[in-house]
Amino acid sequence: MSDLIVKDALIVPMTERKRSFAGHVRISDGVITAIDPAAPVTTVADESVIDAAGCVLMPGLVNAHTHLYQVLLRAVWEDLDLMPWLKRIYGCASVLKAEHFYAGSLLGCIEAIRSGVTTLCEHNFLNPAPDCAFETLRAIKDSGVRAVFARTIMDTGEIVPQCTREKPEQAFRRIEEILAQHRPGERLYFMTGPNTPPINTTLGLLREIRRFADDNALGISAHVAESKSVVDCVRREHGKNGVVEFLHEFGIPGPHSIFAHSVHVSQDEIALLKQTGTSVSHNPVSNMMLGDGVAPVVEMLRQGVNVALGTDGAASNHSQDLFDTMKAASLLQKVHHQEAGVIDPYAVLRMATAGGAKALGLDSLCGTIEIGKQADLILLDLDTIHNQPMNDVFSQIVHCAKASDVRTVMVKGEIVMRDRYLMGLDEKKILADVKAANRDLMRRVNELSF
Numbered sequence: 001m002s003d004l005i006v007k008d009a010l011i012v013p014m015t016e017r018k019r020s021f022a023g024h025v026r027i028s029d030g031v032i033t034a035i036d037p038a039a040p041v042t043t044v045a046d047e048s049v050i051d052a053a054g055c056v057l058m059p060g061l062v063n064a065h066t067h068l069y070q071v072l073l074r075a076v077w078e079d080l081d082l083m084p085w086l087k088r089i090y091g092c093a094s095v096l097k098a099e100h101f102y103a104g105s106l107l108g109c110i111e112a113i114r115s116g117v118t119t120l121c122e123h124n125f126l127n128p129a130p131d132c133a134f135e136t137l138r139a140i141k142d143s144g145v146r147a148v149f150a151r152t153i154m155d156t157g158e159i160v161p162q163c164t165r166e167k168p169e170q171a172f173r174r175i176e177e178i179l180a181q182h183r184p185g186e187r188l189y190f191m192t193g194p195n196t197p198p199i200n201t202t203l204g205l206l207r208e209i210r211r212f213a214d215d216n217a218l219g220i221s222a223h224v225a226e227s228k229s230v231v232d233c234v235r236r237e238h239g240k241n242g243v244v245e246f247l248h249e250f251g252i253p254g255p256h257s258i259f260a261h262s263v264h265v266s267q268d269e270i271a272l273l274k275q276t277g278t279s280v281s282h283n284p285v286s287n288m289m290l291g292d293g294v295a296p297v298v299e300m301l302r303q304g305v306n307v308a309l310g311t312d313g314a315a316s317n318h319s320q321d322l323f324d325t326m327k328a329a330s331l332l333q334k335v336h337h338q339e340a341g342v343i344d345p346y347a348v349l350r351m352a353t354a355g356g357a358k359a360l361g362l363d364s365l366c367g368t369i370e371i372g373k374q375a376d377l378i379l380l381d382l383d384t385i386h387n388q389p390m391n392d393v394f395s396q397i398v399h400c401a402k403a404s405d406v407r408t409v410m411v412k413g414e415i416v417m418r419d420r421y422l423m424g425l426d427e428k429k430i431l432a433d434v435k436a437a438n439r440d441l442m443r444r445v446n447e448l449s450f
């Protein structure tokens with residue numbers, strides 16, 4: 001890998017509140033080796049130079065919660081609340097094939113990269129056959145994005161089809177098979193988790209999964225308290241006040257756990273999240289689309305809970321665009337609290353970068369621009385009509401910038417998109433393949449009755 005210098009950028013390192021400065025960044029073997037404010041640059045032999053005049057250089061965005069294959073289900077089941085919607089999402093498993101997962105996941109990754117995402121967390125929960133997970137992983141690897149593959153488990157549930165229910169031991173063996181095929185240096189990391197406790201997990205699974213995660217040094221990813229209906233279930237069937245409180249009995253919250261959504265959590269449960277070091281992935285667009293409610297993000301941040309941002313799958317978001325999500329996160333809290341200053345753009349941008357990296361256990365590698373960290377960086381062209389004039393770079397990244405402003409993306413110093421051209425990927429073919437996969441899947445889905 002050749003050395004690289006990015007010069008004349010407006011650098012937004014996300015290491016200190018509201019700090020930005022003009023300068024250059026030097027990268028060697030994928031690692032940031034120098035960050036120099038405004039110094040004139042002399043290049044050394046074999047060093048490539050990227051002229052970033054007019055651009056912001058910032059950490060790549062971290063999408064802390066998604067289901068990549070769901071791009072195939074954009075705008076398919078709309079206007080449904082969580083439970084009837086989930087019934088269809090789960091039911092779809094009986095007709096999903098490994099090739100659907102590959103085509104959809106690759107398109108999802110490309111959409112993510114094109115919108116400045118350098119790390120994503122694929123919360124994998126539908127596994128009608130073992131090769132579905134392997135094909136998702138193949139797509140992730142082919143795209144070049146850094147990813148956490150959170151292979152979760154469902155072992156019960158009225159609306160969960162038989163083909164995706166697994167006995168814990170059987171699921172653990174399958175996860176071990178995935179781990180065994182992992183090669184170091186692939187920029188892939190792994191988690192496990194109960195998918196949506198308690199609606200599709202038994203008490204037995206919850207008892208076993210903490211042990212399994214610890215034995216294999218895996219973090220835990222779970223959908224938690226997404227809608228009131230899930231909290232009603234935990235109250236009715238388990239006599240607990242909330243899902244976080246319920247999961248605490250099984251040791252599921254913890255410093256390597258990420259709870260997606262956490263919309264309906266009490267003050268006591270927010271304190272429990274803080275006490276246990278649990279991170280939250282806030283997914284505002286998905287929450288709005290499904291009518292779930294508004295997550296108490298401001299309160300979580302005030303109490304010191306680490307909050308990340310996620311798109312969730314395209315079946316409940318319609319896109320994988322984290323710029324959309326940042327703007328939604330900001331505006332949703334303002335309108336919910338009826339207080340314009342209740343959340344500031346820096347806090348939102350932090351959730352989408354350093355907060356996400358921390359939530360996924362990758363903060364020693366990425367999430368900020370610092371010497372010694374891996375070069376997961378994006379160039380954002382802000383010298384454009386909708387971004388000028390520039391008065392507050394943090395607010396304008398959150399509220400003005402669009403995914404299409406992302407010019408160049410690198411992961412561990414490797415350029416995966418340059419001047420909006422994806423390196424080593426045939427977009428036309430990928431698009432044709434995904435359309436074919438979609439036609440096939442929709443034909444199968446239309447034969448199902450829900």
Ligand SMILES: [Zn+2]
Nearest residue numbers: 123260312313
């Ligand atoms: Zn989700």
